[in-house]
Amino acid sequence: GQNIDQPTEMTATEGAIVQINCTYQTSGFNGLFWYQQHAGEAPTFLSYNVLDGLEEKGRFSSFLSRSKGYSYLLLKELQMKDSASYLCAAVDSNYQLIWGAGTKLIIKP
C-alpha cells in the first residue's frame, strides 16, 4: 500500500531551527509537496520538490532524496506564527496526491 509517515507533533523554541521529516512509500513518484495549515484554516502551499537536493525559500527549505523515499522541511529563525501543522504529500505514478496526517509544530517562547 501507499503510505506517508511524518511525526504527529513537535515542539521547538522561538528563534531556533526545526526539521520536520517525511518518509513516503508510493507506487511510483512524481514529486513531493509541503503545505502549512494553521488551526481551523486552509492549507497553503510551501514547496514542491521533484529532484534530489535542497531548495531554499526564505526561512523555509525543503529537501528531497528520491533514493531514500525521504524529505524534510527545515524552518529557521522560528517565529510564533510558525505554530501550525505541516502537511507532506507525495505524487504517485497515477499523478494522485497521497497526503500524510500532518505534523503539528508547537513553538514556545
Add this chain to the structure above:
Amino acid sequence: IAGITQAPTSQILAAGRRMTLRCTQDMRHNAMYWYRQDLGLGLRLIHYSNTAGTTGKGEVPDGYSVSRANTDDFPLTLASAVPSQTSVYFCASSRTGAVDTEAFFGQGTRLTVV
C-alpha cells in the same frame, strides 16, 4: 480578492438528509478538487475535475457526487448523509491539473451528521 469560497462554513445535518456544499473560485483555474480531512488522517480526495464539463473519482467517492457545469463552480452533494461523513471538507483549485501545480484551498466546511 476572494480566491476560493466555500459555503456554508459549518453545518449540522440530520442523517438521511441531502446536502450540497458549494465551492466557487474566481481565479479561472481549470482544475478543482474536493477533499475531506479527518483527525489523524491525511487529506483524502473525494472527486476532482480537470476542466469544466469533466469530473473524476478520487480515493473516497462513495456517497458523494459532483458536477462542473462551468469553470468557477464545483458543488459537492451528499445524497443521503451518514454519520461517517462527519468531517471538514475542503475545496481546492489549481491553474491546471498538472502534477507540479500549486493548489489553493478554500476555508473549509465543517459538517456534522447526527
